[in-house]
Amino acid sequence: MNTPDDDWLRLDQQICFSLHAASRAFNGVYRGILRDLGLTYPQYLVMLVLWEHDELPVKKLGEHLRLDSGTLSPLLKRLEAAGLVRRERSARDERSVEVRLTGEGVALRRRALQVPRRIAASTGFDTDEIRTLRARLDELTTALDAAAFAEQPGDSPAGERS
Incomplete structure (x- = not known):
């Protein structure tokens, strides 16, 4: 026999699962849209922050994205290999690494302008x-x-x- 509390243990009653399912659906839509830019969704998020700030220490970039350096470093390495960003030791603090856009990274912003509109339309x-x-x-x-x-x-x- 089910009690009213049992309904709260159903998968379809979990807000976390609804958010998880929506996130996966978003990722599917983003995957198709971002393919034309040569970016993955996490790389796109990095680029969004850099388009807004142009140059940031890796630590600050991670704070904006809620990512630790172990997750962020491989993303930055791939973006650097693609010629979109450059990582350099800070002249002010040798312990800090600064991330900045390259000319190609700046130019990609123009092509990315259609992404938010396409995502909004998809919702x-x-x-x-x-x-x-x-x-x-x-x-x-x-x-x-x-x-x-x-x-x-x-x-x-x-x-x-x-």
């Missing part, structure tokens, strides 16, 4: 719906970041054990 949402959804997802991310931080070991009240 079937109008501009206001997209703006609202993005704002709600940003709120969700903030709330989940706070919850994850609160759940970190050593943060529980004295005497409590997980």
Whole structure:
């Protein structure tokens, strides 16, 4: 016999699965659109940040993308091999590596201008719906970041054990 609480354990009731499925669907659409630019979705995200900031330390780039250096380094290596970015030790701080766009990387931005429009059209949402959804997802991310931080070991009240 099912209780009302059992429904919450169904896959189709999990917000995380809905987000996961939407993310995979987005990746499928992006894959086709970005193929013409010669980029993968993660590489496209790197380029978006660099088109906005032109030059950043690897650490800051990782913060923008929520990626650690172990994930970011191979992406940058492939983008550098493609001639889109250049990595150089910072003249100000030898421990820091700066990432900057090459001329080719700057030029690719013009070709990428059609990507957001094509993605938006693929959703079937109008501009206001997209703006609202993005704002709600940003709120969700903030709330989940706070919850994850609160759940970190050593943060529980004295005497409590997980």
